[in-house]
Amino acid sequence: MIFQPAIIALLLSSAICVLALALIAPFAFEVIRRWDIKSGSERQLQLERRTYLFSMLLAFVLVAQLASVLLFVFNAEKMSGMFVGAMCAVGTLNVNPYGFPALNAKIALFFLAAMWLAINHVDSRARDYPLVRIKYALLLLLAPLLAVAAWTEAQFFVNLQADVITSCCGSLFSEGSKTLVAEASALEPVPAMLLFYGAMGLAIGMSSFHWAYGRGGYGVAVAAALGFAAGISGILSFISLYIYEHPHHHCPFCVLKPEYGYQGYALYLPLFVATAAGLAAGAIRPFAGVASLTAIVPDVSRRLASIASIGFLLTAAVATAMILRSNLVLLDH
Amino acid sequence: MIELAGIRKAFNQGQHNEYWALNGIDLAIEANKVTALRGPSGSGKTTLLTLVGCLARPTEGRVRLKGEDISGLPERFLTDIRRRTFGFVFQQFNLIKGLSALDNIILPAYPTGEPRRELLERAEALLARLNLGHRREAKVEWLSGGEQQRVAICRALINDPEALIADEPTANLDTHLAKEFMAILEGLAGEGRTILLTSHDPLVTESAVVDRGVEMRDGQIVDDR
Amino acid sequence: MKLWFEKQRYLIDFTLASMARRKARNLGLLGVYTVLVFVLASVALYTHALRVEAAKVLAASPEVILQRLVAGRHDLIPPGYLEKVGRIRGVQKKEGRLWGYYYDAVVKANYTFMVPNDASIAKGEIVVGPALERSRGLAAGNGISFRSYSGKLHTFIVASVLPQASEIASADLVLMHEEDFRAFFDYPVGHYTDIALSVANPLEVRNVALKLAAALPDSRPILRDEVLRTYASIFDWREGIVLALLSAAILAFGILAWEKASGLSADEKREIGILKAIGWETGDIIKMKFWEGLLISLTAFLAGFVAAYLHVFYFAATLFEPVLKGWAVLYPEFRLTPHIDGLQVATLFFFTVFPYAAAVLAPIWKAAITDPDAVMRG
Numbered sequence: 001m002i003f004q005p006a007i008i009a010l011l012l013s014s015a016i017c018v019l020a021l022a023l024i025a026p027f028a029f030e031v032i033r034r035w036d037i038k039s040g041s042e043r044q045l046q047l048e049r050r051t052y053l054f055s056m057l058l059a060f061v062l063v064a065q066l067a068s069v070l071l072f073v074f075n076a077e078k079m080s081g082m083f084v085g086a087m088c089a090v091g092t093l094n095v096n097p098y099g100f101p102a103l104n105a106k107i108a109l110f111f112l113a114a115m116w117l118a119i120n121h122v123d124s125r126a127r128d129y130p131l132v133r134i135k136y137a138l139l140l141l142l143a144p145l146l147a148v149a150a151w152t153e154a155q156f157f158v159n160l161q162a163d164v165i166t167s168c169c170g171s172l173f174s175e176g177s178k179t180l181v182a183e184a185s186a187l188e189p190v191p192a193m194l195l196f197y198g199a200m201g202l203a204i205g206m207s208s209f210h211w212a213y214g215r216g217g218y219g220v221a222v223a224a225a226l227g228f229a230a231g232i233s234g235i236l237s238f239i240s241l242y243i244y245e246h247p248h249h250h251c252p253f254c255v256l257k258p259e260y261g262y263q264g265y266a267l268y269l270p271l272f273v274a275t276a277a278g279l280a281a282g283a284i285r286p287f288a289g290v291a292s293l294t295a296i297v298p299d300v301s302r303r304l305a306s307i308a309s310i311g312f313l314l315t316a317a318v319a320t321a322m323i324l325r326s327n328l329v330l331l332d333h
Numbered sequence: 334m335i336e337l338a339g340i341r342k343a344f345n346q347g348q349h350n351e352y353w354a355l356n357g358i359d360l361a362i363e364a365n366k367v368t369a370l371r372g373p374s375g376s377g378k379t380t381l382l383t384l385v386g387c388l389a390r391p392t393e394g395r396v397r398l399k400g401e402d403i404s405g406l407p408e409r410f411l412t413d414i415r416r417r418t419f420g421f422v423f424q425q426f427n428l429i430k431g432l433s434a435l436d437n438i439i440l441p442a443y444p445t446g447e448p449r450r451e452l453l454e455r456a457e458a459l460l461a462r463l464n465l466g467h468r469r470e471a472k473v474e475w476l477s478g479g480e481q482q483r484v485a486i487c488r489a490l491i492n493d494p495e496a497l498i499a500d501e502p503t504a505n506l507d508t509h510l511a512k513e514f515m516a517i518l519e520g521l522a523g524e525g526r527t528i529l530l531t532s533h534d535p536l537v538t539e540s541a542v543v544d545r546g547v548e549m550r551d552g553q554i555v556d557d558r
Numbered sequence: 559m560k561l562w563f564e565k566q567r568y569l570i571d572f573t574l575a576s577m578a579r580r581k582a583r584n585l586g587l588l589g590v591y592t593v594l595v596f597v598l599a600s601v602a603l604y605t606h607a608l609r610v611e612a613a614k615v616l617a618a619s620p621e622v623i624l625q626r627l628v629a630g631r632h633d634l635i636p637p638g639y640l641e642k643v644g645r646i647r648g649v650q651k652k653e654g655r656l657w658g659y660y661y662d663a664v665v666k667a668n669y670t671f672m673v674p675n676d677a678s679i680a681k682g683e684i685v686v687g688p689a690l691e692r693s694r695g696l697a698a699g700n701g702i703s704f705r706s707y708s709g710k711l712h713t714f715i716v717a718s719v720l721p722q723a724s725e726i727a728s729a730d731l732v733l734m735h736e737e738d739f740r741a742f743f744d745y746p747v748g749h750y751t752d753i754a755l756s757v758a759n760p761l762e763v764r765n766v767a768l769k770l771a772a773a774l775p776d777s778r779p780i781l782r783d784e785v786l787r788t789y790a791s792i793f794d795w796r797e798g799i800v801l802a803l804l805s806a807a808i809l810a811f812g813i814l815a816w817e818k819a820s821g822l823s824a825d826e827k828r829e830i831g832i833l834k835a836i837g838w839e840t841g842d843i844i845k846m847k848f849w850e851g852l853l854i855s856l857t858a859f860l861a862g863f864v865a866a867y868l869h870v871f872y873f874a875a876t877l878f879e880p881v882l883k884g885w886a887v888l889y890p891e892f893r894l895t896p897h898i899d900g901l902q903v904a905t906l907f908f909f910t911v912f913p914y915a916a917a918v919l920a921p922i923w924k925a926a927i928t929d930p931d932a933v934m935r936g
Contacts, residue, residue, distance in 0.1 A: 003794070003795050003798035003799065003802070004794040004795070004797070004798050005602065005794070005797050005798055005801050005902075005905050005909070006901060006904075006905045006908075007798075008798060008801060008802065008805075008909075009905045009908035009909055009912075010908070012908070012909075012912070012913075013908055013912055016912070016913070016916045020916065020919075037405055037407070038405050039405075040342075040390045040391050040392045040393060040394075040404065040405070041343075041346055041392055042343070042344075042345075042346045042347075042392075043346070043347075045390065045408075048407050048408060049408070049840065049927040052840050052841065052844065052923055052926065052927065053919075053920065053923040056844060056919055056922075056923060057919065060915065060916070060919060064912070067904070067907075067908070067912075068908075070904065071901070071904050071905065071908060074900065074901040074904060075901060075905075077901075078901055081786065081787060081790055082787050082790060082791055124409065127406055127407070127410050128405070129407060258900075379934050379935065382934065383930075383931040383934055383935075388835060388930045388931040388934065389929070389930070389931045408839070408840060408930070409839055409840070409841065412834075412837060412838070412839040412840075412930070413839070415837060415930075416837035421835060421836060423835070423933060423934060424934075425933075427828075427831075427832045427835065427836075427933050428832075429829055429832060429833075430579075430825075431575070431579040432575065436575070440572075440833070440836060441836040441837040441838075443565065443568040443569065443572065443838070443842070444565060444568075444837060444838055444839060444842045445561070445565070446560075446561035446562060446563075446564040446565030446568070447561075447564070448564060449564070449568075488836065489836075492837065500934055
């Protein structure tokens with residue numbers, strides 16, 4: 001374990017999130033068991049008021065996850081100097097097998113929290129709160145996931161061992177240590193480009209269609225998930241190359257560095273927002289048939305689709321602009 | 334306008350000090366009329382007022398507002414209905430100290446997000462109507478009791494509600510101010526607002542402005558005329 | 559959307575007015591919050607600046623240093639050793655270095671005596687670091703005598719003083735001519751302290767080191783990258799320790815924030831009751847309280863951070879120097895280059911705003927669910 005401020009901060013925030021969810025889990029359980037919207041009893045009133053706390057808490061967890069994804073990557077980037085062979089964040093995350101799973105878990109939690117908040121949003125606009133039980137059952141499912149993510153993160157940090165000079169044998173302590181995979185694996189540029197633009201086109205198309213006509217809500221979610229995967233693989237396999245102007249540097253994180261003018265944020269921000277919105281649009285879709293939600297779900301999901309559509313369009317536009325501005329030639333014209 | 338059917342309301346439910354403030358109320362409050370609830374303290378007048386005004390939900394029974402059943406609505410929606418439909422004048426006025434009269438008046442409209450200019454225009458009109466224009470910037474704790482009540486009335490009217498609910502409005506006023514209040518009430522009734530108030534002040538309950546008096550005791554209606 | 563913005567503005571307006579009405583209470587919390595940010599930010603900024611400084615110093619040092627070991631202890635490089643290194647691919651330059659430590663009983667401090675490799679210093683002259691300039695009152699042209707370990711007194715003329723800019727590395731430095739050095743320490747002719755090798759391609763460094771270790775089994779190569787790495791983790795570790803010690807303070811602050819947020823005054827409770835009665839919804843109260851927390855957090859964070867910045871970079875971190883700086887008695891007196899690191903700001907945010915937010919979450923909710931009819935019953 002490396003004793004370091006950013007690591008302590010990350011572990012602290014994860015612990016607080018897990019603890020908070022663990023503390024309210026029994027209450028969520030009580031909501032599921034005793035909820036009766038028809039009743040005017042004091043207990044029902046208390047349960048209804050508790051729902052506000054749950055929404056606040058999940059919003060808090062969402063923000064915490066988003067912030068900690070950033071901090072996690074930043075920190076991996078900075079720590080890369082401590083490990084022989086690690087050139088950037090990818091190297092650090094590869095120091096032990098928990099690195100990437102921890103990052104992925106964080107990202108997944110972010111999307112799940114966004115989906116939960118979307119369901120929560122439509123539910124709290126319907127006068128009879130029709131999804132209360134489902135919502136809190138989902139919340140109870142989310143809690144162990146959060147715990148697993150926190151555990152993975154802790155494993156990653158605990159198993160980090162900096163390659164530091166020791167007084168006994170001095171240097172070359174690291175002779176035996178394996179060389180780290182500093183580069184992420186990537187596709188060939190041409191199929192990657194086809195995949196990227198294809199998936200972006202699909203995502204933009206599906207969400208615009210839903211935005212305009214209100215049909216195909218699940219399609220938006222599927223397209224958003226595809227768009228996210230294609231976006232990440234696109235960044236890995238060719239967009240990053242254009243940004244670094246280097247034919248073999250595939251790092252998805254260095255684009256966030258000041259050396260590259262923080263260009264990565266312009267890519268990741270719309271991509272993450274769009275994906276979250278697209279997935280959320282799909283998440284509320286199953287409830288379109290609920291009587292009190294028939295008007296609300298389409299309205300909200302169209303709005304979410306509009307965000308997704310614009311977000312994916314921005315992602316594709318930003319990526320294209322970066323490619324056109326670059327001096328690197330990957331494809332013969 | 335508002336119909337109550339089989340209303341019961343309990344406090345401290347399931348505990349040893351459980352107590353039913355209302356015990357089987359059936360009442361219809363007509364629109365554009367002044368209705369007064371009478372009765373000794375502890376008779377359930379104020380509790381009934383909170384149910385009618387969507388400040389609370391009945392433990393049992395139905396509340397219908399213009400035909401729509403609102404008894405099972407969560408607080409979030411009740412608040413919305415309340416804001417649009419009812420204005421409240423409380424016994425203690427309940428103004429927020431430290432804020433000017435004007436700021437107090439526009440407070441109920443904050444959650445609506447209406448442009449400030451429109452709000453201020455409406456507030457000025459109300460202040461002028463109740464002869465308070467010159468006190469608009471005064472902090473409310475510097476105002477006299479009568480002035481405070483008029484500010485409270487302005488605040489109750491800022492969202493232009495159909496109904497005004499007043500809880501013991503004359504309890505903290507001397508006879509002169511109480512008469513002044515009744516005059517204001519008459520004006521509001523004249524413009525077609527539904528008014529519901531509680532009082533055991535004969536000045537109010539015997540007033541000609543009041544169209545209907547409902548007598549309560551022990552959480553039940555004992556007389557209605 | 560416009561309604562939404564207007565509404566948030568109303569909520570902020572109201573919460574500002576409400577905070578202004580309860581100055582004493584809010585200022586107390588704000589003060590504690592600011593001090594916490596100040597302390598944590600000072601630690602973070604200071605260690606980071608030191609790290610940057612160390613990296614800067616090391617950037618100029620050779621890629622590989624070769625030391626000879628005898629019985630596991632650092633020993634002198636004997637004559638002919640340099641030749642034995644031979645030609646290794648990738649090594650641009652290799653040279654023997656001469657340096658050592660000298661304890662000055664007058665000021666009770668250690669100096670580093672060193673022979674610069676460009677032989678720019680004339681015999682009988684020395685160039686001193688700024689710390690010596692201060693402690694011994696030296697200036698260019700002055701003479702100074704050091705008693706060598708053999709007991710003889712050697713007198714030198716100060717040719718110049720090293721510039722302030724690089725003080726952390728050069729504060730205690732004394733540069734002199736090779737012959738003076740050998741005479742002063744009775745250093746055997748042909749021997750060196752260690753060997754410095756420059757390697758141009760960073761990817762070659764490791765190979766060079768491996769070859770050196772193979773060719774000269776009684777030596778150990780030290781790589782610059784490894785030193786950097788070690789420094790980085792030492793600084794991180796120190797910062798971590800200080801933060802861990804301060805975590806008690808963070809916890810105490812969290813409890814204070816929780817207590818302040820949950821211990822609403824009767825006045826404030828009444829106010830929230832009124833707001834709810836006149837048409838504010840639970841969510842509106844929560845939003846208002848959220849803005850309140852955000853305003854307090856941002857104010858405290860900004861104030862604390864700016865104060866820490868001034869403290870570290872303009873007042874030389876007077877409060878933490880002894881804890882965080884090196885081991886030497888002669889403290890370099892230097893102004894750190896102002897440097898802000900995004901990661902550190904983010905980390906600081908996590909350490910301060912995050913616990914605050916977590917602490918006030920439940921109390922805010924608790925306050926917001928006040929019964930709307932409470933004012934009529936009370």
